[in-house]
Amino acid sequence: SAVISQKPSRDICQRGTSLTIQCQVDSQVTMMFWYRQQPGQSLTLIATANQGSEATYESGFVIDKFPISRPNLTFSTLTVSNMSPEDSSIYLCSGRLAGNTGELFFGEGSRLTVL
Amino acid sequence: AQTVTQSQPEMSVQEAETVTLSCTYDTSESNYYLFWYKQPPSRQMILVIRQEAYKQQNATENRFSVNFQKAAKSFSLKISDSQLGDTAMYFCAFKPHVNAGGTSYGKLTFGQGTILTVHP
Structure with a gap:
């Protein structure tokens, strides 16, 4: 298994500002993903964080709004840029181990509130 | 594209009893993985099965x-x-064995979730 730590766990932000969420994994994971989740709802994939290269974004998500870095196998960041109240959500980092049969391990999430 | 459907938004059960959560999916893949995840009120998703x-x-x-x-x-x-302690939101998820040609290799598709409440 893998332990995934995220910070901040929660934050309140002002409209127009940007916030970077950090994700640290205790094991080398082959793949890392960032999801968004509205409270009480399902998970929506934002992007796949690729080590040493640009992230792969899902439809509806763009790099200018959600820049992602992954400098090594155990660390990634997601920035939510120029925030608006619509960005208020829980952001979840997840990872998959090498040789794993498919399941993801998740961080505790970062709850952002944009005023 | 795959879809996962959980038709029960909420379920409740008495402690010590048995409950069944439903999930259906749609795919043209022949080989794939299915998962159930649990998300307690503390938020962290954990794999159930x-x-x-x-x-x-x-x-x-x-x-x-x-x-x-x-x-x-x-x-x-x-x-x-x-x-x-089983009180949580439960998500059904699907992953193709090989996501051929996909831009997000190996991604999971999640259902809408079912909120399960266990009553004492």
């Missing part, structure tokens, strides 16, 4: 078991001897 589509035998993990019906594309979760 995994099923590989090529295995006919239903997966079990202690009090948790699945009823996997591949032809019907159904994957239900049975929780036996329900405990208060």
